[in-house]
Amino acid sequence: MINIRSLSHVYEKGRKIKFPDWQIEDMDQWLLLGASGCGKSTLLNIISGLLKPTQGEILINDTDLYTLSARSTDRFRGRHIGIIFQRPHLIRSLNVLDNLELAAVMAGVPIDHERNLLLLKDLGIGNLAKRYPDELSQGQLQRVSVARALVNKPDLLIADEPTSSLDDENAAQVIEMLTTQAKDNGAALIIATHDQRVREHIAKTYLL
Numbered sequence: 723m724i725n726i727r728s729l730s731h732v733y734e735k736g737r738k739i740k741f742p743d744w745q746i747e748d749m750d751q752w753l754l755l756g757a758s759g760c761g762k763s764t765l766l767n768i769i770s771g772l773l774k775p776t777q778g779e780i781l782i783n784d785t786d787l788y789t790l791s792a793r794s795t796d797r798f799r800g801r802h803i804g805i806i807f808q809r810p811h812l813i814r815s816l817n818v819l820d821n822l823e824l825a826a827v828m829a830g831v832p833i834d835h836e837r838n839l840l841l842l843k844d845l846g847i848g849n850l851a852k853r854y855p856d857e858l859s860q861g862q863l864q865r866v867s868v869a870r871a872l873v874n875k876p877d878l879l880i881a882d883e884p885t886s887s888l889d890d891e892n893a894a895q896v897i898e899m900l901t902t903q904a905k906d907n908g909a910a911l912i913i914a915t916h917d918q919r920v921r922e923h924i925a926k927t928y929l930l
């Protein structure tokens with residue numbers, strides 16, 4: 723599904739960051755591991771179509787991501803990739819359900835109200851659909867982020883450092899939630915982390 727070949731990136735005044743080739747199949751679950759500053763976020767941004775690499779190519783379902791126009795890349799990302807950022811980035815003036823549905827509108831995908839409510843229910847936050855981000859706990863916000871990332875039925879779910887600020891019990895719960903949701907929704911999963919606790923939960927490792 724995703725093919726990364728001969729990829730490298732150089733930021734202005736930075737050193738060259740080289741990325742080993744990587745092939746991700748449908749519904750694969752991967753850990754992206756590496757020390758702080760080695761390039762994990764850079765690679766996730768490249769895979770998400772947010773940062774054009776200096777060299778190399780990235781094929782997603784045989785589409786070479788960086789041959790698309792900026793507009794097509796945004797639509798492509800909205801439809802195929804769900805991203806869970808370190809911070810939720812929700813719109814504070816919209817309730818939980820409207821935040822989810824905005825993600826569909828932005829990607830030009832029809833809104834499926836029933837499914838979105840079900841998604842929230844599956845994540846244990848069905849009762850929070852009409853609440854606003856400011857009224858939620860960090861754990862609840864993270865669940866909303868996962869729901870929002872799944873709204874458009876992506877082929878790939880990406881989570882950047884989802885456990886770094888959590889204690890052992892909550893970290894294990896978040897990993898369980900991500901792996902189960904990816905599986906149930908037919909998506910591949912990449913979790914980027916330097917949290918060694920995550921290692922035992924996911925079989926495949928891409929080391930940077």
Ligand SMILES: Nc1ncnc2c1ncn2[C@@H]1O[C@H](COP(=O)(O)OP(=O)(O)OP(=O)(O)O)[C@@H](O)[C@H]1O
Binds near residue numbers: 739759763764
């Ligand atoms: N916009 C930028 N401009 C210049 N250099 C950058 C930029 N973003 C990242 N870098 C540099 O590129 C390297 C890789 O950064 P990146 O954020 O991808 O690492 P990371 O593995 O995600 O780190 P962490 O685990 O600490 O989040 C670092 O040396 C960083 O300083």
